[in-house]
């Protein structure tokens with residue numbers, strides 16, 4: 001059904017932030033809602049855009065972005081250890097759309113949290129780029145996450161009082177992107193997700209699919225190389241879900257990002273480059 005969303009390039013190997021509160025514009029500081037038109041008019045690439053494009057164009061697509069080796073994760077429950085992940089091995093290659101499927105409780109979110117550096121394994125290794133997450137402190141993982149990883153949630157997780165544009169700008173502030181880049185980058189990200197004409201709308205003025213597209217714009221604003229999404233289409237109808245997947249395929253091409261997402265929806269899985277199936281804390285295919 002989603003044939004029009006099928007991956008364009010299948011020739012490569014198949015295997016594949018605490019938030020600050022919103023604030024009003026300070027005295028003398030331009031209001032985000034007023035400066036966006038100016039941003040759209042600026043079409044030449046900024047230094048931020050150019051340096052990113054140069055680095056990414058020379059990336060070796062055969063080297064995994066992330067490797068997971070022999071990972072186990074248990075939680076203490078009722079005086080006993082609940083073994084949730086029981087020896088996970090996976091590699092995520094650059095610019096791929098990877099999906100994790102499996103029954104509720106099989107361990108997908110637990111794995112996504114480990115891959116994103118939100119949690120650490122009891123055993124095994126997780127290496128993201130040159131960073132050994134399993135050896136890093138919480139602070140080190142937080143720093144890496146802020147710069148290099150984006151998150152998308154089922155519930156969108158937008159600031160309700162901020163417009164779409166302001167939500168994206170907030171992500172840029174949090175990632176220490178130079179202030180001079182904010183206007184152009186926020187406008188560009190909203191354009192990428194097809195929301196140029198909705199950038200002044202607040203979340204409650206947008207449909208569920210549009211809110212999720214704002215969340216995508218927010219998640220890619222700081223140019224992460226890895227985007228993690230936990231059931232990003234679960235709250236959406238099939239048409240809106242297809243739009244979100246179409247945006248995912250587009251940003252893999254334009255933003256050179258790798259996306260790893262969980263889903264229960266077999267129709268959505270048709271557009272993946274690779275699907276890992278988890279049963280009781282292990283992959284049954286790799």
Ligand SMILES: Nc1ncnc2c1ncn2[C@@H]1O[C@H](COP(=O)(O)OP(=O)(O)OP(=O)(O)O)[C@@H](O)[C@H]1O
Pocket residue numbers: 075076077082084102103104105106107108109110111
């Ligand atoms: N912090 C925790 N403490 C105790 N148990 C946990 C913790 N996190 C996860 N679990 C348990 O680990 C198991 C796997 O949970 P997880 O959320 O990873 O599953 P899932 O595959 O993502 O499920 P769903 O599809 O419903 O989101 C569940 O039994 C859950 O209760």
